[in-house]
Amino acid sequence: MSALDHLDPVPTPGDTGVYAFETHTPEAELDDLRARLAAARLPEPETVHRAAPDPRRWDQGVPLADLVEVVNYWRTGYDWRAFEERLDRIGQFRTSIDDLRIHFLHKRSARADATPLILTHGWPGSIAEFIDVVDELADPNDAGKPAFHVVVPSLPGFGYSDRPATTGWGTEKIAAAWVELMSRLGYGRFLAHGGDWGGNIITVLAGRFPEHVLGIHTTFAESPPGMTVDGLTPAERKWTEDTRDFWHHRAAYAKQQATRPQTIGYSLVDSPIGLLAWILDKFAEWSDTDDSPFETISMDRVLDDVTLYWLTRTGASAARIYYESHNSLDPDLRVDVPSAITIYPRDIEKYPRAWAQERYRRIVRWNSPETGGHFPSLEVPGYFVEDLREGLAAVLAAGTVGPRP
Template sequence: MNVAQPAPADPSAVRAFDAHTAEAELDELRARLAAARLPDAETVPEHRRWDQGVPLADLTDVVHYWRTEYDWRKFEERLNRIGQFRTTIDGVGIHFLHRRSARADATPLIMTHGWPGSVAEFVDLIDELADPDVVDAPAFHVVVPSLPGFGYSDKPATTGWGVGKIATAWVELMRRLGYDKFVAHGGDWGGVITTILGGQFPEHVLGIHCLTPQPPAGLPTSGLTATERAWVEDTREFWNGPRAAFAKQQAIRPQTTGYALVDSPVGLLAWILDKFAEWTDTTDSPFEKISLDRFLDNVTLYWLTRSGASSARIYYESHGGVDAFDPDLRVDVPSALTVYPHDIEKCPLPWAKQRYRQIVRWRTPETGGHFPSLEVPEYFVDDLREGFAAVLAADPS
């Protein structure tokens, strides 16, 4: 007798997803933290205590809090309340948060994080962006995907998932959600992907809001102001000096680094905390501005999803590889650009104009670093709204 077989699941379908970590995994994390072997303290004076990396005293305090007080379940519940989904694009499962606005005039918005960030950067802002308290503020249908290899997205099993392919996947993701036209925001790798979205897909992208505008290479510094020249020097010093060693390591040997990041929660914590400390606009500790719990939400997400190696591969794929950023890309859609003073890349306006041909809003805030949604969330939301208001006013469609 022939028995009818169930039809295979449609990989292009969008399916609801609930995060729930087994208690045994959380117990294992706490056990690893309790058994951690730590190095001796740094050998520099107190006033230069970050010169050799994360100070032992700071790391010890965070590890203790992570093991004894931090509650992962609160973050899990927060993600589930927002609405989590997955769909498969080009063989890779993509996880994303999706919050539809109740407003009839809402605009679809995709927000892309970078490294060492995650969807945790945006969870506290999504409701406010979707259904603002201010009546005349723009509202958005908010989509926040996890980059391939990050969080609850799949880890690509082959090469090829660089920034260009991710941008193409985001257009398909938005199409599946019924958003043929949308706006896009991003910083760090998300800023690169957002720039590609605006440059390569103007038929779908109404405009962009970018925190890390990408200037063409080889532009002269003549004609720049003293502040703009200092930005250029700072950015070049960062990428050409030892501070960019993490990026070079992840671009060349992500697998090697990944063994430590996937095996040791303390190693993962230190690797990420080092960047949050250096790239945040604070005097000493990133926790002057950023919630320790939200920071640990981000780190714990990396840990539980074993993404230390897979997330690092975006550097391998996108730094000079076949899917690297196109140096000649031109962005003609309306663009709102914001450069925070303590970010690691700061692009002068005259240079930005060489790639972004319709800059409708340019802002240089007085405070803020690489993680403004966590450091200065109120300003970030206002800037995003005002930027997209300018973008939508400029777009004829």
């Protein structure tokens, strides 16, 4: 039985229609999830023993006691229907691009001066990252704040977008698909925001399709290869050391998904415990907290994200974005549209401005907050919205005058 009850048709070649979408997971699917959680076989506790709060409790991965707490809530207290209702209130749609149905949220602002804005998530995120900020971005309480027509697509293979049946859906193709998606909505030129894979995708989007992109705001600003540490401040050198340490010692998940996504995919699609642990580990390690991700991110929001992966059976297909695009960002790609860049202190990749500006050649705003990690829209949503507004305001004020010499 499918987890989807939807209104849009099976795609036919050449169909460019945009169709309203609804989802109502059959109760049997939720009963099956709860039964699997109740029957889970768990390993013995980790062999590192530290009292909370202490991030070293997570040295071997998700601690057993923490996992059990989340599983019990997932089984007995979590309300998936509330998440479904929130998606429907925002507005859900799908459209077929290259015979693949792309799911997206679309919230048009009531303001006549609103600017189109596409928000792109990454892994292990989803559209759940943005549901708490869409309304405020579209229709701010303060009339003096900028307003946006907000589009939040699910990446191919994620959530309610179709799972690709062939190779080829990497970041370059996704960026081209976003241009087509926005065009179908009547947005020939638009702003773009993203972090993680979303930041990679909007970098490609701005670099390849500058005629469509008014400017970008990103929390991911990967520099070209071969940059020197000469002239960097001690703090900037620390950023580069942290980034190098992450990729050398804490990126086994990326290597697995880039090389053998099908292998780990069996666990992610068959075991809700395996899926939860795989994703929760990243929320814990990549958030700006002293111990648990739930210091800043609600358990409900994490479970919205995990349950979306579970019910749509996208653990394997989402992992394949690494197979398609890991380390594939064109070293010669340059971004000449206005760019606002925010580097949160506990993010996993941090590049100094001197490095970033070799790729993003019109940085109009650079911000380094004192708090926040890889999931700022969930960790610090109020700050995230204000920073995004200020960054995009700077982008729009800069206009689209030609690239820096």
